[in-house]
Every structure is written in structure tokens, then in C-alpha cells.
């Protein structure tokens with residue numbers, strides 16, 4: 001049997017195969033962040049498609065941690081009922097489900113929040129909306145750590161098998177971990193140990209809240225690719241060692257940040273026209289030039305986080321490692337697992353186009369995905385469109 005279809009443990013959770021649906025913002029929740037029928041349908045199909053582990057799009061743990069038009073919320077007990085139905089749907093087809101807990105920190109906009117976003121520091125100006133966030137004070141830090149723990153408690157009540165802390169792509173935990181965003185000189189910054197403190201306290205607070213058999217995992221940036229060094233590969237190795245010490249059950253390795261280097265996060269074509277479509281007219285010319293200048297620099301490269309995985313794996317030993325980023329052929333996926341560079345293969349964009357791709361792999365009907373990494377699904381996010389495969393046509397408005 002192909003190694004990809006052998007089971008894998010994550011903590012006490014057994015997956016039926018090595019495939020993970022990497023967290024994918026859907027833009028399908030309702031105004032308050034509650035689960036909708038559209039969301040349930042999306043995850044029903046993926047579970048029917050045999051994905052071993054499903055991680056839905058990031059769920060915001062606090063109203064101030066919200067980003068984009070229609071993210072899923074997990075910041076209040078009102079959310080639990082809807083989340084339960086999502087879990088039930090996935091479990092019915094034998095897949096496992098982890099919730100990705102997130103706080104956007106400064107990676108949102110004053111317009112979306114109705115107030116100035118909070119950040120680890122106030123040093124870095126947002127290059128799209130031109131604001132500098134307000135640095136979180138001690139009370140806000142404590143409140144946010146508690147919000148993560150309470151959200152994890154809600155994930156347990158909803159029946160999820162585990163959680164994934166979003167420590168990648170430039171969101172709040174990534175901001176604390178990164179010397180580019182985090183310029184603090186108090187106990188939350190100034191050294192790698194101090195920058196790690198926020199994440200460490202979040203993990204401790206969650207561990208005190210959830211039962212032992214509940215999986216606690218992390219999506220970690222291995223390179224932020226910010227204008228000045230943030231998390232570098234060396235720093236990522238150090239943080240991975242600290243995460244192992246804390247007893248996390250799995251690390252998924254990624255890179256890039258949604259604002260400063262989305263093309264590192266999602267290598268492939270640069271959809272210039274689609275990216276600027278909904279921007280106000282006065283922003284368009286400069287944004288167009290900036291995005292156009294990225295063309296040809298981020299062409300698709302299968303398994304672009306593999307080098308990072310190879311650096312992290314020896315440090316974390318038997319903690320399972322998930323590899324995301326451009327995995328597209330069955331052959332490459334099998335080789336990555338057989339060579340033990342990673343234990344799990346994560347994908348995002350391919351599932352948007354083909355929710356049944358794993359089933360087709362298993363039935364030997366396909367050996368590569370149809371996704372061509374045109375990145376129009378990514379461009380849909382800032383436009384406020386729900387996540388779908390827009391390869392053939394991109395809407396003017398929904």
C-alpha cells in the first residue's frame with residue numbers, strides 16, 4: 001500500500017491517512033462569524049473526499065482578532081452550536097478535524113475592526129492601509145491569552161479532535177515571534193526567549209483547559225520574508241525546539257506573510273489585475289506596479305517548504321511534521337513521506353479546485369492535482385469573495 005494511505009497518530013488522535021487540508025479562509029461565515037450551510041457543505045465534501053485531517057480556515061478568538069470579510073469566529077459560546085454541526089459532518093465521513101485558532105493582531109484593518117488594530121509593537125506600518133497598530137499593553141496581552149484558552153475550551157465542547165495555533169503568515173503570534181514586528185524591550189521582546197513568551201503562555205493556558213487526549217498543534221513560519229528579518233530559518237529551528245519541549249503534538253511548516261510576502265506563502269502566478277480589483281482608485285496605480293514587479297519571481301516550485309522541513313525535523317524528532325506549500329504530485333508526496341522528511345502532506349489550493357482529489361489518488365484515478373496555482377483564490381480574499389476556484393473566471397462582484 002502507498003505510504004500516503006497508512007495511518008498516522010497526532011498525539012492521541014489517529015488519522016486514516018497522511019493527507020491534511022491545510023487551513024483555508026473560506027469567506028463563508030455569517031456576519032458574527034457563525035457557521036453557515038455553505039461552510040458545512042464545503043467540509044462535508046472534503047470529508048467525503050477522504051482527507052485524513054481537516055483544518056478549516058482560521059477562527060478568530062477575540063473580536064479584535066478578526067480579519068477579512070467573513071471569517072469563522074470562536075470568540076463566544078454562541079458559536080459552539082454551529083461549530084458542533086461542522087464537526088459532526090466531518091466525523092460522519094471518518095475524517096478528523098482541528099480548529100485553527102487565530103488573532104490577526106495588526107494584520108487586519110481599522111475599517112474591518114472599527115478601531116485601531118492591536119499589534120505586538122507599533123513599529124511596522126501596514127503597507128496597504130498605511131496605519132501603525134497600537135502596541136498591546138499587559139492587560140490586553142493577558143486578555144488575549146485567556147481568549148485563546150477559552151476558544152480552545154469551545155473547540156473541545158464542539159467536539160473537535162484538536163486545535164492548531166496559527167503562528168504563521170504574519171498574524172498576532174507570528175508578530176510576537178518576529179524581530180521585525182516585535183520591537184519590545186520588556187519581557188515580551190528583545191530576545192528569542194522573550195518573543196516566544198506569548199506563545200508559551202498561550203500553550204500553557206490551553207494545556208490547563210483542554211483534556212489530555214485533545215491535540216495541540218502549531219502552524220509555524222520558517223521564514224517570514226519580511227523587508228527586514230523576522231522569523232528566519234535559524235530562529236524557526238530554535239522555536240521548533242521550544243515547541244517540542246512544551247509538548248505540542250504536531251508542527252506544520254509554512255512561510256511568508258499575508259501582507260508583506262503572500263507570494264512566498266502561495267507560490268505560483270501573480271494575479272495582478274484580480275489583486276487590485278476592489279482597491280479604491282487612488283491606490284490602484286501604485287499597487288499595480290508593486291504587484292506587477294513580483295511577476296516571474298515566485299513561479300511554482302513543488303514542495304517549496306521542504307528545505308525548511310528538513311531543518312526542523314531533526315530538532316522535533318518524533319513530533320509529526322506536516323509539510324505545506326506547493327505539493328502537487330503523488331510521486332513527490334510519497335517520496336517526502338518515505339524519506340521521513342515529513343509525516344503529513346498538507347494542501348490548500350488543490351482542495352479548492354478538487355475536494356475529492358484524495359479519493360481519486362486512492363482509487364488510482366489521478367496522480368497529480370489539477371490546481372495550477374493561478375492564485376485567483378488568494379486574490380478573492382481581499383476582494384471579499386468567498387473562496388472558490390476562480391481559475392476559469394474571476395467575478396466582478398458577488
Ligand SMILES: Cc1cc2nc3c(=O)[nH]c(=O)nc-3n(C[C@H](O)[C@H](O)[C@H](O)COP(=O)(O)O)c2cc1C
Pocket residue numbers: 022023024025026056057058100166168169219254265266267324325326327346347348349350377378381387
Ligand atoms: C484562499 C486561501 C486562504 C488561506 N487561508 C489560510 C488560513 O486560514 N490559515 C492558514 O494558516 N493558511 C491559509 N492559507 C495558506 C494555506 O494554508 C497554505 O499554507 C498555502 O496556500 C500553501 O499551500 P498550497 O500550495 O497547498 O496551496 C490560505 C491560502 C489561500 C490560497
